[in-house]
Amino acid sequence: MSAPLPPVLVVDDEKNMRLSLKTVLADEGHPVRAVESAEEALSLLGQEEFLMVITDARLGGMSGYEFLSKVRAQWPEMPMLMITAYATPKLAVEAIKAGAVDYLAKPFAPEELLHAVARCSERYRLLQENANLRARTIETYRLEHMVGDSPQMCDLRRLIQTVSPTDARVLILGESGTGKELVAGALHSLSQRSRANYVRINCAAIPEALLESELFGHEKGAFTGALKQKPGRVEEADCGTIFLDEIADMSRPLQAKLLRFLEDGTFTRVGGTQELRVNVRLIAATNRDIIQAIAEDHFREDLFHRLNVVQFRLPPLRDRGDDVLLLAEHFLQGFSASMNRKVRSLSRAARQKLLTHHWPGNVRELRNVIERALILETTAEIQPESLPDFQLEAQLRRSVPGKAIGTESLDEMTANFERELILNLLEQHHFNLSKTAEQLKMSRHALRYRMERLNIARAGQPDDDTATTVSKPD
Missing domain, CATH: 3.40.50.2300 (Response regulator)
Structure with missing residues (x-):
């Protein structure tokens, strides 16, 4: 009504x-x-x-x-x-x-x-x-909705508050599901442009042949089916913000046109000759290894430098420690209200299971897991049986993009490799230390020492071989 x-x-x-x-x-x-x-x-x-x-x-x-x-x-x-x-x-x-x-x-x-x-x-x-x-959009992207108390998330919120009031271009890097769109929305909602339009384009979701027209518009008769003039999304975002998600999937020819647009805000519609100008703030994001994309000549280095005024690197969920549980509780409360369910908490065993998973799909995967668990759960709290067994998801760990070459030292890369190897074997043996140590051809004492050194913390009692909890160094 x-x-x-x-x-x-x-x-x-x-x-x-x-x-x-x-x-x-x-x-x-x-x-x-x-x-x-x-x-x-x-x-x-x-x-x-x-x-x-x-x-x-x-x-x-x-x-x-x-x-x-x-x-x-x-x-x-x-x-x-x-x-x-x-x-x-x-x-x-x-x-x-x-x-x-x-x-x-x-x-x-x-x-x-x-x-x-x-x-x-x-x-x-x-x-x-x-x-x-507009109000609901701004509400959606409030900083309070970035759940997490890990040092990475605290630093991220502080950086957003610092950068938002400026018109600086921003490049957001991070794996799929880490919250890149949430960061972009928060940057707009906290900026001086918050009352103007916030326009989002997923460059990977629009066919290459149509992306230029979508971005810059076209004139009548510019191509088959162009029956009338159509303003582009950059015009729609005039005086506001435009967010280009998955920008590394943009074709090289269109990257060149975007580079020219970034220089002075001018562009021409497809099939047009009139030069137009807008005033927009541009935020871009990608889940690809941008350095590798440049090395493979898939992404222009000069465009990277144009976009990379302020860079945000979003941490994967597996590196955020107990934020997994905070997010799980957050999603549980939200889904319980929307589904009118009485489930209000996670059992201890379920919490341990969530903490030991690698989360290749990051926050998006966790959200789906909690929604599924709430649908299946028949008791007053989420039990581990209502969670997936994560066997299929664990195989995705191998395909998770690594960090860009040159951003870590040899010791850091070696430690990460060793940590991934131990985690894989722990999952294979259902976190049984004796069996894991046997396969690694080392004693249980030596395995415990390596786990402590790599910040793979035990969640159970000292002699418990059933569960481990992962937390990385700050």
Whole structure:
């Protein structure tokens, strides 16, 4: 059910006309405030919200035309309808120039008046709907929704707060499912451009042949099927922010055009010759190894430097320690409310199982796991039996992109390799230390020592061979 509309403000120095207009509008369910002078109307406009103003052209004191001009200067978005008994084409032009959205000559049929009011009502509802959608978008990307107390997440939130107020271009790097879109949205919602459009494009989801037209628009007849001119998404984002996700999947020719656009904000539509200019903030993201893409000549190095003013590297979930449990509880509360379920917590065994998984799909995978568990669970808390066995997901660990060459020392890469090897074998042996040590041809004591050195922390008791909990160094 839509919210009630604000009242219509009627301004006429004839009492009978005020009553007549009020009756016609009230019969259609419109609340009405009626006054006899422009001065009184201006006072009310400064105190209350109105759907529109209906005014006579000739009023005692300030004229309707002067009133129109004052309202237009102070409340430029307020729709104004002028009515008059002295209608001429010249006066109609003057009324429209002064800011009236419509002009009715007395006597007029009630349907003419109601039609004009209905147009303003529809406009008001669309504006409110747009404002609500913007508010929900901003709410979606609040910093509070970035759940996690790990040092990486605390640093990330601080960096977002620092960078958001600027117009600096941002490059977000991270594996799939780590929250790149959430970071981009937060950068926009906390910026000075938050009231303007936030436009998102997934470069990998749009065919290469159509991506340029989607981004920069096209002219009528530019290609088969281009039946009319279409503005691009960069025009839609003017004065706001555009987020290009999976930018490393963009073709080399389009990368060159994007590079030119980044230089001064100018572009031409596909099939056009006119140079256009917009003012947008650009945020880009990719889950690919950008350095490798440059080395393989899939991504332009000069474009990388244009985009890489501020770089965000989002940590994979496996490196965030107990954030796994915080996120799981967060998703559990959300799904419990939306599904009207009474499950409110995770059992100890379920928590240990979540902590020992590698999470190749990161936060997105965890969200799906909790949703599935809540659907299957029949007790008051999530049990490990309601969680996947993770055997298939564990095989994805091998395909998770590694960190860019040159960003880690040899010792760090060796430690990571050793840690991955031990974790793989622990999962194969259901976290039984004796069997894992036997396969590695070392003693249990030596395995425990390596696990401590690599920050593979034990979740159970000292002699428990059933579970381990992973936490990496800060």
